[in-house]
Structure formats: C-alpha cells, structure tokens
Amino acid sequence: NAGVTQTPKFQVLKTGQSMTLQCAQDMNHNSMYWYRQDPGMGLRLIYYSASEGTTDKGEVPNGYNVSRLNKREFSLRLESAAPSQTSVYFCASSFPTGGLNTEAFFGQGTRLTVV
Amino acid sequence: AQSVTQLGSHVSVSEGALVLLRCNYSSSVPPYLFWYVQYPNQGLQLLLKYTSAATLVKGINGFEAEFKKSETSFHLTKPSAHMSDAAEYFCAVSDSGGSQGNLIFGKGTKLSVKP
Numbered sequence: 001n002a003g004v005t006q007t008p009k010f011q012v013l014k015t016g017q018s019m020t021l022q023c024a025q026d027m028n029h030n031s032m033y034w035y036r037q038d039p040g041m042g043l044r045l046i047y048y049s050a051s052e053g054t055t056d057k058g059e060v061p062n063g064y065n066v067s068r069l070n071k072r073e074f075s076l077r078l079e080s081a082a083p084s085q086t087s088v089y090f091c092a093s094s095f096p097t098g099g100l101n102t103e104a105f106f107g108q109g110t111r112l113t114v115v
Numbered sequence: 116a117q118s119v120t121q122l123g124s125h126v127s128v129s130e131g132a133l134v135l136l137r138c139n140y141s142s143s144v145p146p147y148l149f150w151y152v153q154y155p156n157q158g159l160q161l162l163l164k165y166t167s168a169a170t171l172v173k174g175i176n177g178f179e180a181e182f183k184k185s186e187t188s189f190h191l192t193k194p195s196a197h198m199s200d201a202a203e204y205f206c207a208v209s210d211s212g213g214s215q216g217n218l219i220f221g222k223g224t225k226l227s228v229k230p
Binding site: 004033035040041042043044045048058090092103104105106107108109 | 149160205217223
C-alpha cells in the first residue's frame with residue numbers, strides 16, 4: 001500500500017539551479033496535484049492535472065512547470081530556483097468525480113531549501 | 116470563489132479537555148468540506164469529510180464535525196483531548212464540488228495538548 005510516493009524527501013539547491021520533484025501514485029486516480037506549504041499560509045495549489053494529458057495552473061504557478069508523464073506520475077520542475085521557493089512540497093491524488101470520491105491522498109512531502 | 120477561514124492559528128488545551136477547532140467557509144455552491152490532520156514532518160491525513168449525507172460527521176480518532184449552513188461553519192470537536200492529538204489541523208473546501216476536486220485550505224490550527 002504505497003499510496004502517493006514523493007522523491008526526494010529533502011533537497012538543498014543553490015539559487016538558479018534546476019530540479020524536478022517526482023510523484024507517483026498507485027491508486028489509479030485520475031487527478032493529481034502539487035501544493036506548497038509555508039508557515040502560516042496553509043497549503044496552496046501550484047498546478048493540477050485532472051487527467052492524463054492535461055495540466056492547469058493553480059493559485060501559485062509562477063516559477064514552476066509540470067508534466068503528467070502517465071496516469072501514475074506527475075512531476076514538478078523548478079527551472080531556476082529562487083529562495084522564495086523554499087518550502088515543503090506535497091503531491092496529492094484523488095478521483096475527479098467529486099462527492100465521496102473527492103478525498104485527496106497526500107504524499108509525505110519534499111522539504112526544499114534554496115540558498 | 117470559495118474560501119476557508121480557520122479561527123485561531125494556535126489552540127492549547129489540557130489533556131482530557133474538550134477540543135474545539137473553528138472553521139468557516141465561503142461558497143456559492145453546496146460545499147464539500149474536509150478536515151485534515153498533519154503530524155510533525157508528515158503528510159496530511161483525512162480526519163473526516165462532509166458531502167451532504169449528514170450534517171454531523173464522525174471521523175477517525177474520536178473527532179467529529181457539524182455542518183451548519185446557517186452559520187457557514189464546520190467546526191471540529193473532540194470531547195476529550197489526548198496527548199497524541201497534538202498536531203496541525205487543516206480545514207478545506209472543494210472548489211467545484213465535483214469535477215476537479217481541488218482543495219482550498221485554511222491556514223491551519225496548531226493544537227497543543229498539555230499534560
């Protein structure tokens with residue numbers, strides 16, 4: 001029962017470096033999401049993918065790109081990291097049909113520090 | 116647009132005391148409402164969810180929440196706090212009630228439990 005798996009768990013980047021955060025789910029969910037969590041801000045949606053082959057911007061997309069590689073995998077890329085992107089990043093997945101199936105399942109998070 | 120407001124960023128109770136965490140929402144359509152819990156250095160775990168089936172919703176670990184449309188509230192309660200309840204709690208609303216399942220989170224309430 002892996003659920004939602006994120007890699008890496010921790011990462012330190014220098015300003016201007018690039019990296020990709022990986023996320024995979026084994027629950028056959030159609031929808032996947034990337035959130036960032038900052039102290040006192042709750043979780044804010046960066047990008048989401050309602051189904052394989054589609055992606056849409058969330059509340060805070062600037063500085064990020066995403067790829068829905070297949071139904072299982074949804075990656076988040078920082079092309080040129082900035083200190084403002086220091087955060088904890090969470091991937092989540094859910095069924096898209098709403099109601100009882102709207103529950104999102106979260107990964108354990110990636111703690112990213114940009115120096 | 117939908118939004119969630121959690122009153123009190125930090126709540127402290129004694130072990131055995133009532134836990135009350137407040138959440139008010141704003142939504143132009145019937146909402147789907149959720150409470151998630153986050154233990155230190157972990158991802159989010161669903162506590163309970165309201166999907167219009169019943170106004171009083173029971174969740175895991177003895178928590179429950181009551182949906183009050185007239186007050187646009189979905190407060191989380193537990194009759195008797197336990198040390199293991201110390202965590203951060205997030206209220207969330209689904210922004211579409213269906214097709215996307217995107218969650219809009221409150222800023223969180225950190226619960227401390229004193230012995």
